[in-house]
Amino acid sequence: MNDNTNKLNEIVSEHLGKAGDGSIVKPYVTPDKVDPSLLVPVPRVLNREIYDIDEDNLPFVGYDTWNCYEVSFLLDNGFPISGVVKLVYPAESECIVESKSLKLYLNSFNMAKFGEFKHAAIGKVQIKISDDLSKALDCNVQACFHYYTDNDLPQPAVLGHFVRLESIVNVEETSFDHYNEDPKILERAPMLGFMPFQVTSNALRSNCRVTNQPDWGDVYIHIDGPDCVTPESLMQYIVSMRKENHFHEEICECIYKRLRDILDEETEILVACLYTRRGGIDINPVRASDDHVIEKITPYLIEETIPHRKTERQ
Numbered sequence: 001m002n003d004n005t006n007k008l009n010e011i012v013s014e015h016l017g018k019a020g021d022g023s024i025v026k027p028y029v030t031p032d033k034v035d036p037s038l039l040v041p042v043p044r045v046l047n048r049e050i051y052d053i054d055e056d057n058l059p060f061v062g063y064d065t066w067n068c069y070e071v072s073f074l075l076d077n078g079f080p081i082s083g084v085v086k087l088v089y090p091a092e093s094e095c096i097v098e099s100k101s102l103k104l105y106l107n108s109f110n111m112a113k114f115g116e117f118k119h120a121a122i123g124k125v126q127i128k129i130s131d132d133l134s135k136a137l138d139c140n141v142q143a144c145f146h147y148y149t150d151n152d153l154p155q156p157a158v159l160g161h162f163v164r165l166e167s168i169v170n171v172e173e174t175s176f177d178h179y180n181e182d183p184k185i186l187e188r189a190p191m192l193g194f195m196p197f198q199v200t201s202n203a204l205r206s207n208c209r210v211t212n213q214p215d216w217g218d219v220y221i222h223i224d225g226p227d228c229v230t231p232e233s234l235m236q237y238i239v240s241m242r243k244e245n246h247f248h249e250e251i252c253e254c255i256y257k258r259l260r261d262i263l264d265e266e267t268e269i270l271v272a273c274l275y276t277r278r279g280g281i282d283i284n285p286v287r288a289s290d291d292h293v294i295e296k297i298t299p300y301l302i303e304e305t306i307p308h309r310k311t312e313r314q
Contacts (some may be wrong), residue, residue: 001210005090007081013156027193030110030111032112034108034109034128036105036132036136038101039097039101039136040097040101041098041137043094044093044096047250048253051254060256060288061090061287061291061294062095062252062287062294063091063251063285063286063294064088064090064249065088065093065284065302065308066281067085067279067282067308068087068281070107070280071083071084071106071110072110072113073112073113074111075121076115080094083145084145084148085144085145086144086307087304088142088302089139089140090131091138091287092139095137095138096247097133098210099278100210100279102281105132106129106156107130126143126144130173144304148307154309155300155306157271157284157311158161158274158298159296159298159300160297161198162198162199162200162220164200164201174232174240178235178236178239179240179242180243181240181244182240183258185233185236185237187232188263189229191226191227193226195208195223197224198221199220199234200219201218201219201238202216202218202233203238203239204211204216204217204241204243204251204273206241206246207244208245209245209247215278217251217273218273218274218311219238219271219272220273220297221269221271221273222270222271222293222297223267226266227264230264231243248273249283252271253287254283255273256271256287259271262264267289268288269291270286270293271286271288271295272284272297274312276311276313277314284300288297
């Protein structure tokens, strides 16, 4: 293992023992008061160097959206208020938060009391979560507690005319023999027609860096410019993530960077990876060539006040 991998394993093992060795999770008792010291920040640079992503000159803009479905606290009378917390913070942040540490931190709200009235208490919880995460990650983290009612109408996470990649690639006659990421799989091709190339696939699978458990997701890819990649090679490339052990954010940035490297610099690119829930949290990173593309395709995904409309698999 290289030095970055060793550093990452040491950081992410804070609450789980040695990363990737099958260790039993350390015994843990949920505290009765909120404990921000549980949060573990992970420097992004440790993941980005292997893809030649320059921290001082990022080739993308983007956001990480986290939906935390198991959040609860108490009113002063002991009644539990449960809901979903949506978190959004920028890809430019120096760190991400390690997901197991976030779960433990949110669990520390379970027995904490935040006031007599529901709406005021929810406001206090939102501010507390935002402040604690912003301090831990040294960036502005937006947090919104969604106390669902029947009137909530979540907007779609991704807008556009995305076609299922499996429907335009003959997967039964295409060879799939790469299960580790390799940029050489991608084949450049001219853009056909006047419409952007917009595809999605549920074949995305990678593995947790910490536990080696599988992470499942739907990937959305938007390409608009003078060139593109062949659908077959893109399908093969997505499948090649199957034995990779990385954070969700890293998978998204890897796919984006490989497309950026092979396509014309004027080509518009967006990659969004909507991962399925694990441990009560789903993570949805999006990376794009500029903010305009994000505003056009994923405006609701990155707006913390709008509840997340889950994919079928989430």
